[in-house]
Amino acid sequence: MSEPGASRADSTRTGPGRLLVAVYGLFALSASARAAVQIATKFGHAPVAYLLSAFAAVVYIVATVTLTVGSPTARRIAVLSCSIELAGVLAVGTWSLADPATFPDATVWSGYGSGYGFVPLVLPVFGLLWLRRWARRPGAPSAFRSGKSPKLGDSRSPW
Amino acid sequence: MSSVNGAVPTTIIVAGFALAGYALLMTALNRRMNVPLLAATGVLEILLLVEVGLIVAKLAGGERPAGLPTLIGYLIATPIVPLAAAFWGLMERSRWGPAVIAVAGLVAAVLMVRLHQIWPVIHV
Numbered sequence: 001m002s003e004p005g006a007s008r009a010d011s012t013r014t015g016p017g018r019l020l021v022a023v024y025g026l027f028a029l030s031a032s033a034r035a036a037v038q039i040a041t042k043f044g045h046a047p048v049a050y051l052l053s054a055f056a057a058v059v060y061i062v063a064t065v066t067l068t069v070g071s072p073t074a075r076r077i078a079v080l081s082c083s084i085e086l087a088g089v090l091a092v093g094t095w096s097l098a099d100p101a102t103f104p105d106a107t108v109w110s111g112y113g114s115g116y117g118f119v120p121l122v123l124p125v126f127g128l129l130w131l132r133r134w135a136r137r138p139g140a141p142s143a144f145r146s147g148k149s150p151k152l153g154d155s156r157s158p159w
Numbered sequence: 160m161s162s163v164n165g166a167v168p169t170t171i172i173v174a175g176f177a178l179a180g181y182a183l184l185m186t187a188l189n190r191r192m193n194v195p196l197l198a199a200t201g202v203l204e205i206l207l208l209v210e211v212g213l214i215v216a217k218l219a220g221g222e223r224p225a226g227l228p229t230l231i232g233y234l235i236a237t238p239i240v241p242l243a244a245a246f247w248g249l250m251e252r253s254r255w256g257p258a259v260i261a262v263a264g265l266v267a268a269v270l271m272v273r274l275h276q277i278w279p280v281i282h283v
Contacts, residue, residue, distance in 0.1 A: 018255040022247055022262055033232050041228065 012070035012078070012134060020130055023123060024064040027116075031057035031108050038105070046105040052092055056108045056120075059085045063127060070134075079131050086124035089113055093121070165282040167210045168271040174203055175271075179264030185257035192248050192256040200260055203267055204241040211237055214274070214281060224278035233274055240266050 013021050035053040043050055059081050066078035093112030096103045106115050113120030178199050185196060211234050224230050244263030248256040274281045 014251060015253055015255055018247065018251040018253075019258040019262070022244065022259045025243075026262065026266065029236070033236070037226075037229055037232065 012075060012130065013068045017067060017070075017130060020123075020127060021064060021067050023119065024060055024067060024127070027108070027120070027123070028057065028060035028064045031060050034108070046103065049103045049105050049107045049110070052088075052107045052109065056085075056088065059088065067127070067130075075131055075134055079128065079135075082124045082127040082131065085120075086128070089120050089124065167206065167213060168275070168281065171203070171206045171210060171271050172268040174206055175264040175266075175268035177264070178203055178267075179261040182257040182261035182264060186254045186261065189254045190257060191252060191254065192260070196257055196260055197245060197249075200241050200245050200263065203264065204238065207237050207241065207267060207270075210271070210274075214278075217280070222280065224280075226277050230274070230277050233270065233277065237267075237270050237274075240270070 011017065031053060035050060035057045038046075038050040038053060062081040063078055063085065066074040066081065089109045089112060092107060092109035096107070096110040103110055108116060108120055112118060181199060182196060185191075185193075214230070214234060218230075241263050244259050248259035250256075251259065
């Protein structure tokens with residue numbers, strides 16, 4: 001993945017995908033570390049919250065890896081994991097507000113990700129938008145490819 | 160003891176936001192990664208290393224926070240943030256390289272607040 005030619009926006013990890021993978025990677029790392037510490041040190045305190053943290057961590061890891069790989073299969077898995085992520089943040093967000101007693105400690109998705117600046121809520125939306133762009137042109141190199149050109153090519157793109 | 164006073168974390172927060180603003184401006188103006196942005200990222204890295212050094216010195220002095228494993232995790236992860244962002248951003252030949260650096264600047268600022276929450280003797 002470090003060959004020079006690959007640094008153009010011709011995969012899901014380049015162009016706007018570069019930013020997306022960076023943020024997903026950040027969340028994968030922080031959610032994993034947080035869940036690991038919580039489960040290892042005080043699991044009985046808030047088991048539901050900590051298991052959901054661990055689940056979120058797995059979802060973020062899958063999204064990071066599949067967006068980085070970017071093959072057709074990886075993109076399909078990424079669509080699935082981003083969809084689960086969006087459903088998860090909406091479900092857990094609602095659950096945490098409706099039943100605070102189950103969440104004596106926060107998860108990444110509590111309050112729709114309010115503890116993380118609502119990035120967990122926005123991230124799967126951008127992830128799905130980015131993947132949809134790829135679904136429309138299966139296997140085709142992106143219009144970003146123009147290299148030096150300051151234009152981002154695809155005028156339909158929200159980017 | 161004031162070895163971990165507010166000056167360094169506050170500087171990091173200001174520097175992080177400044178770096179993020181500069182990097183986002185570059186993204187908006189469709190600029191790629193360049194040497195000044197890398198240098199600014201390097202400055203943030205040095206500031207973070209200074210902060211980590213101050214906290215390690217405090218730990219070496221015998222003081223302990225309640226959540227020591229978490230603090231150690233943060234001490235390891237913190238200096239990696241600008242390095243990873245610079246590496247990942249440099250691989251990008253478009254406006255989205257600087258956008259990655261912007262994330263690193265914002266994360267550095269957030270990390271200072273989190274460090275203070277983990278161990279209140281770390282003043283922000």
